[in-house]
Amino acid sequence: MPRARWRRRASDLRFACAHLTACAVLGGFLGPVLAHAQTSAGEWVTAAAQAPDIARVGTLGVEQQAQWLAKSTASGALAKLDDAQLVALFRALDPDALRRYLQEGLRDYTSYEFTMWRRERIRGKWPKRADHMLVRITREPLRIYAKWLPDGAHAGQEVIYDDSKRPDELYGHLGGFLGVVPMWTSVNGALARAQSNHSIRELGIEAITQRFIDEGRRFAEAGITKPANIEVKTVHGLRVVAFTYETPAGQPEFYAKKEILGLDLERPLLRTLESFDNEGHVFESVVFEHIQLKRFDDLTFDPRNPDYRF
Structure with a gap:
């Protein structure tokens, strides 16, 4: 070849x-x-x-x-x-x-029970002890039962709210020996706001989640597209992914100058929250401790329930 x-x-x-x-x-x-x-x-x-x-x-x-x-x-x-x-x-x-x-x-949390730790700065004062609360909630209609547990501040208090019956009022008592006489009061009245800057309607997972969603839109408008920091933390024994958001303007344009939100790793929920004012002082702290989906009967939101102290 x-x-x-x-x-x-x-x-x-x-x-x-x-x-x-x-x-x-x-x-x-x-x-x-x-x-x-x-x-x-x-x-x-x-x-x-x-x-x-x-x-x-x-x-x-x-x-x-x-x-x-x-x-x-x-x-x-x-x-x-x-x-x-x-x-x-x-x-x-x-x-x-x-x-x-x-x-x-x-969407899955239309009826549930949870315990929570909560502190809020009221009229400039940060409480020495956190409230430890048991809360039962249903939506559509919005109905709430809340009890302050013995190991937290304001132990013994109870309130009931039923949007289908009295949307502008809640029923409650202060607890303790001298405070067991229940009364109706405005949801936005002095008694209802004595221990919280929020309405009872905002007591639950939905309010914090919706605020995060609404603030996110304002973040985007202000050019804030990413959290300032992302880390994994353990808060009250809960492992969460913590997102820190900081705003250039702070209050009153935004809810807080800085917020740290903790994401649950096992359910689509925010489990922890810390909010800071323009001076860097924390003014709100929330930990959703135990959360359980539950169905409730009408007696759950009735002051005549024999398990309650109304």
């Missing part, structure tokens, strides 16, 4: 081998991509929740990121991530995805 023809055939053989190798490599690389293109977004989100790829999750749209968070929380995958992974994940997510995820999560 002439030398030139042998060299040409050898070159052709090397090209064919290289072409086959490239096809194999490219096929191995594109296979998952093509497979991903053929599967629905929902199927991919489910698969990603089982084996999270933080970089890829960060490229999803807002709706898909919210779905991923919901599925990862439900499967327990989110809680299994270590601190560094959690911080990297939430830095990669679109801020709107967290708000969408929390908004969707509220």
Whole structure:
């Protein structure tokens, strides 16, 4: 065989081998991509929740990121991530995805019971002890029973609110030996606001979540697109992802100059909150301790309930 023809055939053989190798490599690389293109977004989100790829999750749209968070929380995958992974994940997510995820999560909490620790600065004074409260809530209509527990401030107090019966009033007593006589009072009156800057209607998960969503829109308008800090903390024994938001203007344009919100890793809920004024002083602290979905009968929101002290 002439030398030139042998060299040409050898070159052709090397090209064919290289072409086959490239096809194999490219096929191995594109296979998952093509497979991903053929599967629905929902199927991919489910698969990603089982084996999270933080970089890829960060490229999803807002709706898909919210779905991923919901599925990862439900499967327990989110809680299994270590601190560094959690911080990297939430830095990669679109801020709107967290708000969408929390908004969707509220749908399950139409009737529930929780205990909470709460402190508020009232007329410039920070209380020495936190309120420890048991709260039962239903929505549509909004009905609330709250009791102040023995190991917190204002122990023994009870209040009932029923939006379907008296939307502008609550029924309660101060507790203690001299304060057991119950009375009706305005939800915005001096007695109702003596221990809180908020209406009883704002007692619950929904109010804090909705405020975070509403403030998020104002953050975006002010050019605040990301939290100032993201870290993993343990608060009252709860492991949470803590998001710190700081505003340039502070109060009164925003609810707080700085807020630190703690995200539950096992449910789509905000579990902790700290709010700071323009001078850097904390003026509100909330920890939702134990939360349980429950169905209640009418007696739960009736002062004649024999378990209550009205």
